[in-house]
Amino acid sequence: MLLVSEPVLGDEEKAALAAVIESGWVTMGDRVREFEQAFARLHEAEDSVAVGSCTAALHLILHALGIGPGDEVLVPSLTFVATANSVLYVGARPVFVDIGSADVPLMSLDDAESKCTSRTKAIILVHFAGYLAHRDAWQSFARRKGLLLIEDAAHAPGLPEVGSYGEAAAFSFYGNKNMTTAEGGAIIARSRTLRETIRQARAHGMTSGARQRLTSRRPDYDVTILGFNYRMDELRAALGLVQLKKLPEWNDSRRRLSATYRELIAELCPSVMVPFEAPWPSTHHLLPIVLPPATSRQRIIDRLRKRGVQTTVHYPPVHRLTFYRDLYPELALPRTEDFARRELTLPLHPKMSTLDVDKVVDALAAALAADYPMGAVA
Numbered sequence: 001m002l003l004v005s006e007p008v009l010g011d012e013e014k015a016a017l018a019a020v021i022e023s024g025w026v027t028m029g030d031r032v033r034e035f036e037q038a039f040a041r042l043h044e045a046e047d048s049v050a051v052g053s054c055t056a057a058l059h060l061i062l063h064a065l066g067i068g069p070g071d072e073v074l075v076p077s078l079t080f081v082a083t084a085n086s087v088l089y090v091g092a093r094p095v096f097v098d099i100g101s102a103d104v105p106l107m108s109l110d111d112a113e114s115k116c117t118s119r120t121k122a123i124i125l126v127h128f129a130g131y132l133a134h135r136d137a138w139q140s141f142a143r144r145k146g147l148l149l150i151e152d153a154a155h156a157p158g159l160p161e162v163g164s165y166g167e168a169a170a171f172s173f174y175g176n177k178n179m180t181t182a183e184g185g186a187i188i189a190r191s192r193t194l195r196e197t198i199r200q201a202r203a204h205g206m207t208s209g210a211r212q213r214l215t216s217r218r219p220d221y222d223v224t225i226l227g228f229n230y231r232m233d234e235l236r237a238a239l240g241l242v243q244l245k246k247l248p249e250w251n252d253s254r255r256r257l258s259a260t261y262r263e264l265i266a267e268l269c270p271s272v273m274v275p276f277e278a279p280w281p282s283t284h285h286l287l288p289i290v291l292p293p294a295t296s297r298q299r300i301i302d303r304l305r306k307r308g309v310q311t312t313v314h315y316p317p318v319h320r321l322t323f324y325r326d327l328y329p330e331l332a333l334p335r336t337e338d339f340a341r342r343e344l345t346l347p348l349h350p351k352m353s354t355l356d357v358d359k360v361v362d363a364l365a366a367a368l369a370a371d372y373p374m375g376a377v378a
C-alpha cells in the first residue's frame with residue numbers, strides 16, 4: 001500500500017539513539033541545545049526552543065504572550081484540532097475564520113477582518129499543506145488591528161521565511177510531518193524576552209535546568225512563573241539532528257513530486273483541481289486535491305485503496321467536530337465546509353518516486369472514469 005505519508009528512518013537514526021543511551025544523559029542536555037541552535041540556523045533565526053510537541057509549542061506561545069480569559073484568537077477551521085485547542089488551554093476563545101477559496105484554502109483576510117472585535121488579541125496562521133500564508137498582507141493586517149501574529153508552522157519546517165511573520169512560530173516533529181522526532185516540536189520567537197519566558201515555562205517555570213545545576217555550583221532554583229513539563233529529551237533531539245540535515249533534500253523531493261502530480265493531474269484528470277498555483281512558496285507537506293462537486297469521494301477512496309493507494313482528508317473542519325459543534329452550534333463557514341467535503345489528500349513523501357506518482361494519478365483517473373460511466377459525462 002502506498003501511504004499518504006511515511007517517515008524516513010534508517011541507520012543514522014539508530015546510531016544516534018544508541019549514542020544517547022551510551023552517554024547516560026537522556027534528557028535536556030547538549031543534544032537538545034545543539035538541536036535548538038541547528039533548527040534556528042536553518043530558519044535564519046537567532047535561537048529556538050525545543051519542546052515535546054507542536055501542541056505544547058502553541059500552548060507555550062499563547063501562555064507567554066499573556067493571552068487568556070476574555071481574549072479572542074482568530075484561527076482557521078481548516079486545520080488540525082490542536083490549533084484551536086491551544087487557545088482553549090489558556091482560557092481564551094478561538095474564533096473560526098473561513099478560507100479564501102478552494103484554489104487558495106488559507107485563512108481569508110476579509111473574513112478575519114469581519115470577525116475582529118475589541119476582544120481580538122491574536123491570529124494563528126496555518127501554512128496549510130506547507131503553502132505559506134501571505135506574509136506582507138497578514139503583517140499589515142495585524143499591525144493595523146494591533147494583533148499578535150502567531151504561525152502554526154506544523155506543515156512548514158525548513159523555509160527561512162517561516163518563523164519570521166510575527167511573534168512566534170510553532171513546529172511539529174510528529175511521525176507524519178516533513179521531519180520527525182517521533183513526538184516533538186519547536187518554537188521560533190523573535191524577541192529574546194519572549195523566548196526566555198517560553199524556555200522557562202517549558203520546564204515548570206524553574207529558573208534553571210538540571211544540567212545548569214550540575215555544571216554550576218549553586219544547587220538551588222526558584223519558580224517565578226507558572227510552567228509546564230513540555231521538555232524535549234535527548235533521544236528525540238538526537239533523531240532531530242539527523243533528520244534536520246536531510247530536511248532540505250526531502251523538501252526538494254516533495255517539491256519535485258508535487259510538480260509531477262500537477263502535470264499528470266492536469267493531463268489525465270482535468271476535472272480535478274489542485275489548490276495553489278505551482279510556484280507558491282511551500283514545503284509541500286501534503287498533496288491536496290479537490291474533486292468535482294458531484295463526485296462520490298467515498299467511492300474514489302475505495303477504488304484507490306483497491307489499487308493500493310491510501311488517501312485521507314485534510315481536514316474535517318474543526319468547527320464541525322462534535323466537541324466544537326457543541327460550543328459553536330450556529331457557526332457556518334461555507335467555503336471551508338465545501339472544500340472539506342471535496343478534498344482528498346494523495347500520497348506524498350520523500351520515499352516515493354515519480355513512478356509512484358504515475359501509479360496514483362492513473363488510479364485516480366480510472367476511479368473518476370468509473371464514477372462517471374460513459375454517457376453520463378455531458
Ligand SMILES: *Cc1c(COP(=O)(O)O)cnc(C)c1O
Nearest residue numbers: 053054055080082154172173174
Ligand atoms: C500536526 C499538527 C499539529 C500538532 O502537532 P503535534 O506535534 O502532534 O502536537 C498542530 N497543527 C497542525 C496544523 C498540525 O498539522
